[in-house]
Amino acid sequence: MKKFFFTFLISILLCSCSEHGSSVVEEYFLRGQEVKIDSANKNIGPKFLFGEILYAWDMNYHGGKLTKNEWQKVDDLLVADEHNELGLMVLSQDSNGDLFVLNRPWMGDKLHSLIKIPHADSIAAVKDQRKWEKYDLKQVPGILTMGSNFKILSDSTILVAGAVSSDLRHVFSIIDFKSQKLIPLDYWPEDGAPTDRDKNMRYEKDCVLLGNGKGKYLYQNGFIPLAFTFNIEGTIVNIQNQLYSSKFIKDVKPTEKLASCANNDRIYMLYRNANSQGGKTKEYVPWIFGNTVEVFDWDGVKQQVIHLDNYGQNIMLSEDGKTLYLISDYSEDIPDCYIYSYDISDLANHPMIDSTEIQKICKSNAEKNLEKYGKNNNVSLKEDDKMVDFELYDYNDKPHHLNEFLGKGKYTILEVSGIGCGPCQAAKPYLEKFYKQYKDKFEMITISTDRVLEWKKKPVGEVSWHEWNDHIMARDIIKKYDIKGIPTFIIIDPKGKILSKSLNLKNFSEALKKLLPAEEVDKVIDFK
Numbered sequence: 001m002k003k004f005f006f007t008f009l010i011s012i013l014l015c016s017c018s019e020h021g022s023s024v025v026e027e028y029f030l031r032g033q034e035v036k037i038d039s040a041n042k043n044i045g046p047k048f049l050f051g052e053i054l055y056a057w058d059m060n061y062h063g064g065k066l067t068k069n070e071w072q073k074v075d076d077l078l079v080a081d082e083h084n085e086l087g088l089m090v091l092s093q094d095s096n097g098d099l100f101v102l103n104r105p106w107m108g109d110k111l112h113s114l115i116k117i118p119h120a121d122s123i124a125a126v127k128d129q130r131k132w133e134k135y136d137l138k139q140v141p142g143i144l145t146m147g148s149n150f151k152i153l154s155d156s157t158i159l160v161a162g163a164v165s166s167d168l169r170h171v172f173s174i175i176d177f178k179s180q181k182l183i184p185l186d187y188w189p190e191d192g193a194p195t196d197r198d199k200n201m202r203y204e205k206d207c208v209l210l211g212n213g214k215g216k217y218l219y220q221n222g223f224i225p226l227a228f229t230f231n232i233e234g235t236i237v238n239i240q241n242q243l244y245s246s247k248f249i250k251d252v253k254p255t256e257k258l259a260s261c262a263n264n265d266r267i268y269m270l271y272r273n274a275n276s277q278g279g280k281t282k283e284y285v286p287w288i289f290g291n292t293v294e295v296f297d298w299d300g301v302k303q304q305v306i307h308l309d310n311y312g313q314n315i316m317l318s319e320d321g322k323t324l325y326l327i328s329d330y331s332e333d334i335p336d337c338y339i340y341s342y343d344i345s346d347l348a349n350h351p352m353i354d355s356t357e358i359q360k361i362c363k364s365n366a367e368k369n370l371e372k373y374g375k376n377n378n379v380s381l382k383e384d385d386k387m388v389d390f391e392l393y394d395y396n397d398k399p400h401h402l403n404e405f406l407g408k409g410k411y412t413i414l415e416v417s418g419i420g421c422g423p424c425q426a427a428k429p430y431l432e433k434f435y436k437q438y439k440d441k442f443e444m445i446t447i448s449t450d451r452v453l454e455w456k457k458k459p460v461g462e463v464s465w466h467e468w469n470d471h472i473m474a475r476d477i478i479k480k481y482d483i484k485g486i487p488t489f490i491i492i493d494p495k496g497k498i499l500s501k502s503l504n505l506k507n508f509s510e511a512l513k514k515l516l517p518a519e520e521v522d523k524v525i526d527f528k
Contacts, residue, residue: 027305028350029358032326032340038064038073042336044472045329046071048091048149049316050099051121058472060452061089063123068323068341077126094152095213097121102150102158109142109165114158114177139180141165143173146205151217159217159232161204168196171203171219172237187230187237191248202248210262212298216240218267220260224248227258227269229300241300243269253284261317261324266303267296268324270315276334278311278366289313291362293324304347307358310340310365334369380482387412387496390477392447392468395456400468405443406496411515413442414490416474416483418449419458424487427505428463434524435465438516449474449486491515 041064044056054066055077062074078089078101088104099120103112116133120126145162153159156178163170164184174183191199206222220227227243244258259270272290275281281288289311295304312326322345328338381388389403405412415431417424435444444465448455455469470477477483481490481501489508491499500511509525 025302025304026347027307028347029307029309030342030344030350031309031361032342033068035066035068035325035339035341036070037337037339038071040073041071044074044337046314046316046327046337046339047329049318049325050091050093051097051319053121053123053126054316055091057089060471061091063126065123066325066339068343071339075123075127077123090147090149092150092152092158093120099126100150100152100158102160103137104145109144111137111140111143111145111175113137114175135177137175137177137180140175141182143175143182144168144200144204145173146201147207147209148222149209151209151211159209161207161209161219163200163204168200171200174232183235185232185235185237187239199248208260210260210267212262212264214264214298216298218243218260218262220258220269221246223257224254225256225258225271227260229267229298243267243296243300255281255284255288257288257290259290259314261315263317263321265297265321267298268315268317269294269296270312270326272313274311276311276328276366276369278363287313289328291326306342306344306347307362308340308342309358309361310369311362312340328369338369381480381498382482383498383500385498387492387498388480390470390480392445392470394466394468400466402445402447403496406492406494409494410440411442411494411499412492413444414481414492415444415446415487416449416478416481416490417446417487419454420450421486423504427487430505430525431465432463434512435463437524439465447474447477449478 041056044058044062046054047057048055049066052065052067053063054071055061055063056074060076061078063077064072064074090102090104092100092102094100097119099117101115101117103115105112114135114137116135117126118131118133125131142165143162144165145160147161151159153174156176158175158177160173160175161171162173164173164182167184169188170184171187172185174185175181176183202223203221208220208222210218215231216229217231218227218229224246225244226246228239229241229243230237230239232238256273259272261268270290271292271294272288273281274289275285276287276289291308291311293306293308293315294302295306296302308326310326312328314327314329316325316327317323318325322343324342324344326340326342328334387403389401392400392402394400402414431444435442446463446465446467448467448469450469451473452469452471485503487504489502489511491511493499502508502511505525509521512521
């Protein structure tokens with residue numbers, strides 16, 4: 001009897017602690033299984049799960065099979081190039097297993113195209129461009145749309161978070177991609193935002209649209225914890241249920257955010273308000289984590305609260321609805337992504353665990369993640385530190401490493417530069433002269449900060465040293481090596497110690513004089 005009463009009391013206490021909503025719901029604690037990730041996938045962000053293909057994005061989309069146990073090496077699937085005109089791509093899927101790719105401009109308000117990839121349930125099917133159906137959208141009126149995804153409404157229409165450029169007082173629009181028409185929907189909430197443009201951006205940027213296949217849709221805001229379900233009648237948006245509510249404030253700096261996924265029966269909302277160590281955020285940070293998932297039906301009624309034993313930034317749901325994936329994309333102190341899978345097929349048989357125990361396990365796992373994925377990764381390198389290696393790729397996509405010339409008796413020079421940087425390009429002739437004369441003592445690597453598409457347009461063979469690109473605009477390298485501007489030159493000794501870090505060619509030539517006679521340096525780098 002005492003055991004029954006204790007169990008009953010714990011259940012009541014747990015069911016009353018939900019931060020959102022007062023209804024009594026069942027709460028569960030789940031232990032996750034770490035998904036093995038191929039090393040090639042570590043530095044690209046998982047963005048979209050379609051069947052068993054998990055898509056990741058680094059200016060292009062790549063895809064690899066995802067299971068409870070592993071995420072296999074990704075293949076290039078949707079690559080921005082002049083042939084298929086793919087650029088800033090957003091993905092969606094319909095109930096028939098077709099993948100849709102909305103090609104938005106990098107700048108401006110004119111959409112490019114919509115591509116339908118039939119039966120895109122395998123990597124081979126996605127790669128077969130002969131079966132792609134392309135719809136030109138260049139005649140669609142200008143529209144500002146910045147959502148993370150969009151929804152397929154019919155065989156000719158899609159729903160986007162976006163407004164016609166000439167009238168920003170709309171949150172949602174329908175695009176008829178066959179007739180190239182734009183239909184703004186009537187919904188413009190009163191929330192005290194200072195300007196139409198400011199308000200429009202806060203409602204549309206990075207937001208998520210989901211649906212249940214029966215005419216109900218979920219909107220989840222990308223800035224603050226705001227989510228509601230709605231339907232559409234003609235051009236009218238009818239708000240049905242408010243799952244989360246929050247007021248817009250000028251220059252909002254959120255310490256709380258949401259992530260979401262759904263199927264036709266349930267909506268899963270990851271509530272995020274912690275940093276990667278599990279501590280509460282007290283000021284704005286771009287990388288906010290969470291481990292509490294609240295489950296709603298499509299009538300907006302909360303059904304369950306699921307506490308996960310790890311912190312993540314996003315959640316995804318398997319096609320059969322039996323596995324929930326918790327994902328860390330990228331953060332200041334955990335640059336490599338990680339994925340955990342959770343079995344949600346039979347929650348009723350999961351044991352209840354005290355909330356204090358939940359907090360202990362989550363904290364322990366957060367500390368383990370920091371240790372495993374690189375504690376103090378946010379500490380920048382300085383002179384006399386040991387270099388840190390990164391993987392990069394040449395023009396033929398062959399992998400290379402920054403440390404591959406160590407132990408061969410040569411110094412390594414890293415030149416961080418970009419195609420659009422005037423001083424970088426002006427330095428090339430002097431660097432070429434220097435490298436040809438001293439390549440028996442120095443190896444030189446240019447680390448490109450450019451997007452892959454622009455970088456590959458550059459003629460190969462302009463310089464005689466190594467030019468590599470990490471496919472993410474050197475984001476992690478710039479942070480780790482504390483690059484303040486370009487061109488930056490880093491000299492590393494044959495054993496891997498950082499000797500100097502110089503911004504601009506003049507400072508670099510002075511650093512070289514510690515290794516070579518000054519008069520020789522002045523002869524080859526005679527830019528005065």
